[in-house]
Structures are given as structure tokens and as C-alpha cells.
Amino acid sequence: MDYSVEIESVSKSFGKKAVLKEISLNIEEGKIYGFIGPSGSGKTTLVKLMVGMDDPDNGTVHVFKEKVPNLGLLQHIGYMAQSDALYLSLTGKENLKFFASLYKMPKSEAAERIAYAADLVQLTADLNKRVSAYSGGMKRRLSLAIALIQNPRLLILDEPTVGIDPELRLNIWNELLRLKNEEGKTIIVTTHVMDEAERCDLIAMIRDGRILANGTPDELKELYQADNFDEVFLNAGRKSHENSRSN
Amino acid sequence: MRTAALIKRIFQEMFRDKRTLALLFIAPLLILSLMYLLFNSDKVQPNLGVTGADHQLVKALEKADIHTVHYKRITNTEKTIKDDDLDAVLQYKDSQWKLTLQNDDPTAAKALQMKLHQTVSQFQSALMNNDKAARPMEDIKTGYIYGNRNTDFFDVLSPTLVGFFVFFFVFLISGIGLLKERTSGTLERLMSTPIRRWEIVTAYLVGFGTFAVIQTIIVVLYAINILDMVLAGSIWNVIIINLLLALVALSLGILLSSFAASEFQMVQFIPIAVVPQIFFSGIIPLDGLADWLQAVAKVMPLYYAADALKGIMYKGMELSDISCDLIALLIFASFFTILNVFALKKYRKL
Numbered sequence: 092m093d094y095s096v097e098i099e100s101v102s103k104s105f106g107k108k109a110v111l112k113e114i115s116l117n118i119e120e121g122k123i124y125g126f127i128g129p130s131g132s133g134k135t136t137l138v139k140l141m142v143g144m145d146d147p148d149n150g151t152v153h154v155f156k157e158k159v160p161n162l163g164l165l166q167h168i169g170y171m172a173q174s175d176a177l178y179l180s181l182t183g184k185e186n187l188k189f190f191a192s193l194y195k196m197p198k199s200e201a202a203e204r205i206a207y208a209a210d211l212v213q214l215t216a217d218l219n220k221r222v223s224a225y226s227g228g229m230k231r232r233l234s235l236a237i238a239l240i241q242n243p244r245l246l247i248l249d250e251p252t253v254g255i256d257p258e259l260r261l262n263i264w265n266e267l268l269r270l271k272n273e274e275g276k277t278i279i280v281t282t283h284v285m286d287e288a289e290r291c292d293l294i295a296m297i298r299d300g301r302i303l304a305n306g307t308p309d310e311l312k313e314l315y316q317a318d319n320f321d322e323v324f325l326n327a328g329r330k331s332h333e334n335s336r337s338n
Numbered sequence: 339m340r341t342a343a344l345i346k347r348i349f350q351e352m353f354r355d356k357r358t359l360a361l362l363f364i365a366p367l368l369i370l371s372l373m374y375l376l377f378n379s380d381k382v383q384p385n386l387g388v389t390g391a392d393h394q395l396v397k398a399l400e401k402a403d404i405h406t407v408h409y410k411r412i413t414n415t416e417k418t419i420k421d422d423d424l425d426a427v428l429q430y431k432d433s434q435w436k437l438t439l440q441n442d443d444p445t446a447a448k449a450l451q452m453k454l455h456q457t458v459s460q461f462q463s464a465l466m467n468n469d470k471a472a473r474p475m476e477d478i479k480t481g482y483i484y485g486n487r488n489t490d491f492f493d494v495l496s497p498t499l500v501g502f503f504v505f506f507f508v509f510l511i512s513g514i515g516l517l518k519e520r521t522s523g524t525l526e527r528l529m530s531t532p533i534r535r536w537e538i539v540t541a542y543l544v545g546f547g548t549f550a551v552i553q554t555i556i557v558v559l560y561a562i563n564i565l566d567m568v569l570a571g572s573i574w575n576v577i578i579i580n581l582l583l584a585l586v587a588l589s590l591g592i593l594l595s596s597f598a599a600s601e602f603q604m605v606q607f608i609p610i611a612v613v614p615q616i617f618f619s620g621i622i623p624l625d626g627l628a629d630w631l632q633a634v635a636k637v638m639p640l641y642y643a644a645d646a647l648k649g650i651m652y653k654g655m656e657l658s659d660i661s662c663d664l665i666a667l668l669i670f671a672s673f674f675t676i677l678n679v680f681a682l683k684k685y686r687k688l
């Protein structure tokens with residue numbers, strides 16, 4: 092089996108606060124992998140380590156068999172940050188063009204990718220507006236379009252659908268599934284929306300910087316004796332509380 | 339290629355930010371003009387007391403816009419100047435010229451002295467042809483009631499001022515430019531693309547550098563052509579020095595912005611990083627200072643720039659005379675630039 096991402100006993104602390112504790116995890120190529128867990132549990136920190144935007148204190152991260160951080164790898168990783176990082180005084184199109192020109196890509200392909208990405212997030216009509224005039228959801232969608240711009244093999248999306256209406260969210264998820272099925276891309280998402288979590292092939296539940304459990308959605312439901320995913324989340328929380336009390 | 343993309347983006351953002359552009363290009367001119375007007379406000383006809391001068395010379399002085407008051411003889415020069423509120427007294431005695439300046443306003447006194455020298459020497463060179471006995475103009479003995487001959491303020495100050503405004507505005511705007519990139523999260527976002535740290539630093543140097551070059555040229559041309567600042571040397575040399583200084587300001591601004599979390603914190607660097615440099619740039623003579631204070635001056639870019647500018651604009655030196663200053667500025671710029679590449683390590687180790 093081919094792994095896109097291999098994480099080996101990674102730890103990370105900010106000052107005295109240990110945010111990730113001895114995390115090991117392999118992510119299969121061609122799968123959608125979801126991370127769920129309470130706010131502040133370390134999801135964003137973990138995905139940033141995969142991109143190479145931060146260094147682990149201990150342990151290693153490999154993406155496509157190459158050690159992170161690696162500049163060459165970044166050509167193949169599309170990253171969408173949790174908070175939108177856009178140039179507000181530029182138009183949507185100028186933002187897309189700018190990010191496209193940071194990757195190795197012929198000009199004609201860049202134009203195609205811009206049109207494709209803008210269409211996917213339904214921003215084509217607003218491309219010539221300045222981003223400062225965008226709504227919150229529009230900015231979120233532009234960030235997603237930028238993450239897709241260089242046609243990466245690995246997509247890392249940190250809460251991609253926050254502030255996006257249900258209909259468009261469905262569209263985006265259908266497109267993510269298509270990218271996985273038809274183009275064999277590996278997709279990593281963090282989310283607080285449990286019905287999105289259920290659409291993932293595999294899920295890791297993170298709490299206090301540790302992976303509490305991982306597996307398919309059905310396996311997790313079974314493990315926590317739950318009918319739906321909200322219950323999985325809540326039961327996992329209860330269980331970890333009991334554990335920490337008995338320790 | 340990626341650098342070019344980044345430069346293009348900096349331009350796009352800059353052209354949409356009209357106020358910053360205005361601050362960069364117009365503010366230095368406004369402030370320079372204001373300083374110029376303040377230092378040169380004394381445009382009233384100076385009053386000159388004269389004894390022993392011949393009729394022709396008095397005529398020449400009047401023509402040069404100097405109001406002359408004729409005295410038969412002056413026994414107490416100081417008392418006469420004070421009582422009659424004269425700006426200066428010119429005496430010819432024992433075949434020797436003697437000029438006494440009141441000097442309550444050094445700038446005005448300096449201007450008057452220069453004008454007198456000019457008029458007297460012109461007058462004499464005309465005479466010289468007929469009368470070999472006439473005294474050359476060097477022989478005007480000058481005395482001062484207040485201060486001394488070194489209190490020529492704006493002439494020394496103006497080269498420093500030009501340098502300072504170039505430094506200050508480039509520092510502020512480049513620093514805030516990169517800061518915006520930091521606070522908006524786009525710098526971190528850039529680090530998730532294959533761009534290299536040095537490419538970012540280069541793009542910022544070139545992008546803002548272009549605006550700095552334009553600003554520098556405008557300021558220098560304005561100062562010399564419109565404000566009529568003294569320029570003894572070549573204007574090209576003045577531009578070269580200011581460009582180097584702008585490069586230092588640019589790299590320092592970008593560097594310090596990595597230690598600021600907001601625009602406001604960037605402004606807080608001004609009293610720390612910019613204002614002290616003014617004091618050490620030659621406005622206050624350094625020779626009399628304690629050794630350690632003089633050493634402090636040596637780590638300030640503006641000290642070298644001011645020295646070089648003074649050399650060119652005021653003393654009429656050539657580039658070769660001030661090569662040490664230029665090298666010092668180059669070292670500052672490259673040092674800050676290298677530090678910048680390292681400072682970005684905060685975002686990504688590669």
C-alpha cells in the first residue's frame with residue numbers, strides 16, 4: 092500500500108504547552124482522510140507540520156516518501172489555511188493569477204486552472220471584484236480555489252467549508268469525491284461538521300494532542316457504540332474524561 | 339520568475355493604495371519646503387553700517403539689496419550695532435576691511451556675509467584692473483557679536499535633511515508593506531508555496547526599491563532645483579548616495595517589521611531606530627562628544643550618509659573622497675538583507 096503522508100512519533104510544543112504528543116499516523120494515497128476533534132486539540136498544528144510550515148520538535152513527517160520540509164514537495168501540496176490569507180486590494184482573479192505564478196505551470200494551463208477553480212467554487216462572476224468587497228463565504232471559496240490552483244496530488248484543507256451554504260458545500264464535497272475517484276488525489280480535511288466527517292474514507296479523532304482513535308466512520312461508530320457521528324464525538328469526549336480521571 | 343510575480347503583485351497593491359503613494363512622494367517635499375521656509379524666513383533687507391567705504395562700493399551694495407547706513411566714524415562697534423539695530427558693520431580702516439556681524443540669526447548673518455563678499459569682491463576685481471593696490475576680498479576680517487563663523491545652519495543641515503527624509507519614508511513604507519503581508523497571514527500562506535525565502539526578500543527589495551528610487555530622485559531634484567539648496571558637487575553623486583541610503587532604509591524597515599506585530603508597533607520603532615540617527619548625523623558636532631558616543635554614531639547608517647552628502651553638496655567633494663561612507667552604507671544594506679533572509683526562518687526553515 093502506498094502512503095501519501097507518513098507521520099512518525101511527532102511531538103510539538105509551543106513554549107511549555109505540549110500541543111502534539113507522540114503522534115504516529117499513515118495516510119493512504121487516494122483516500123479522503125478527516126481529522127475531527129475539539130477546538131484547540133491540535134488539528135491545525137498537525138496539518139501545518141505536513142505542509143512543512145512548522146517543524147516538529149521530535150519525530151519526522153514524510154510526504155510522498157520525501158522528508159518534510161521540502162521545497163519541491165510544495166509543488167504537489169495544495170493547502171487551504173483555516174484563516175483566509177488573501178490580498179484584499181487585489182481582485183479574485185489577480186489573487187488566483189498571483190498564486191498560480193508561484194508554481195511551475197505553463198501560462199495556458201494556468202488560465203485553464205484559474206477558470207476551473209473559479210467555476211468549482213462558483214466565483215466566476217465575481218472574479219473581477221476586489222476581495223475586500225467579498226463576503227466571508229466568498230473569501231473562503233477563493234481560498235479553496237487557490238488551494239486547487241496547481242492541480243496538486245495532495246490536498247490539505249483546514250476547515251474548508253466554514254461559512255459556505257449547504258448547497259455549495261454539497262457541490263464542493265462532490266467535487267472532492269470526484270478528484271479522489273477520478274484523479275486519485277489524496278485529500279486531508281479537518282472539520283467540525285460531523286456529516287462531512289462521515290463522508291471521509293478514514294477519520295482520526297484528535298484530543299489534547301493525541302490520536303484517540305482512527306478508522307472508517309463505521310468502525311468509529313461501533314467503537315463508541317453510537318448511531319450517528321455527533322454521538323461518536325460526544326462519547327469520545329466522555330471516555331477521555333473518564334480515562335483522565337482514573338489515571 | 340516567482341520573484342517577478344511577487345514584484346508585480348507589490349506594484350498592483352501599491353497603485354491601489356493612493357494614500358501611501360502620496361505619503362511616499364509628496365510628504366517629503368512638503369516637509370522639506372516647510373523647513374526651508376522656516377530657516378529662510380528672514381527676507382527683510384539687511385541693515386549694514388558702513389564707514390570709510392568709497393561711494394562706488396556703497397552704490398554696489400545698495401544694488402545688491404543691502405540697506406546701507408553711512409557713519410563718519412564708529413568708536414564702539416558693538417554698541418552701534420545694538421543701538422541702531424544693524425545686521426552688520428563694514429569698516430575700512432588702515433587699508434583693511436573689517437566686517438562685524440550681529441549674528442543673532444546665523445542663517446541671515448551667513449547670507450549677508452556671503453552677499454557682502456560677493457559684492458565687495460566683484461567691486462574690487464573691477465577696481466583691480468585699474469588699481470593694483472586694492473585689497474583682495476580674502477582680506478575682509480570678520481567678527482561676530484553672537485556666535486561664530488561656524489553657525490551656518492541650513493547649509494550644513496540641508497544635505498542631512500534630504501538624506502533623512504529619504505531614509506525615513508522608505509523605512510516606514512517598506513516596513514509596513516511587509517508587515518501587512520505578515521498580519522494578513524499571506525506571508526505564512528506564501529510559505530506553503532515553493533517560493534524561497536530569498537526570493538521574497540529580493541522581491542520586496544526590488545518592488546519597494548523601485549518606489550524608493552523614484553522618491554529619491556524627486557526629493558533630490560526638488561531640493562536642489564526648487565528649494566535652491568547648495569550643491570557644490572555633482573547631482574548624480576547626491577542621487578547615488580541617497581539610493582544607497584534608501585536601500586539601507588528598505589532592508590532595515592523590512593527587518594524591523596519582523597519584530598512588530600502591528601502597524602502601531604512599527605511606528606514605535608521610529609523613536610528607537612530613526613530619531614537617534616538624526617542626532618548623530620552631524621546636526622550636533624560629534625568632535626566634542628565622549629569617545630563612546632562617537633562610537634555609537636559609527637553604527638548609524640545616517641551618520642555615513644550625512645557625512646557623504648555634506649561632502650558632496652556642501653564641500654564639493656568627488657565620489658572618491660567619500661568612498662568609505664559608500665562602502666559603509668553598502669555593508670549596512672547587505673547585512674540587513676542577509677538578516678532578512680534569516681528572519682523569515684520563523685515561517686519556514688527552508
Ligand SMILES: Nc1ncnc2c1ncn2[C@@H]1O[C@H](COP(=O)(O)OP(=O)(O)OP(=O)(O)O)[C@@H](O)[C@H]1O
Nearest residue numbers: 105106110128129130131132133134135136137173
Ligand atoms: N503559534 C502558536 N503559538 C502558541 N500556541 C499555539 C500556536 N499555534 C497553536 N497554538 C496552541 O496549540 C493548540 C492547538 O492549536 P490548533 O490551532 O492546532 O487547534 P485546532 O485543533 O486547529 O483548533 P480549532 O478547531 O479551533 O481550529 C492550542 O491550544 C493553541 O493555543
Ligand SMILES: [Mg+2]
Nearest residue numbers: 134135173249
Ligand atoms: Mg484549527
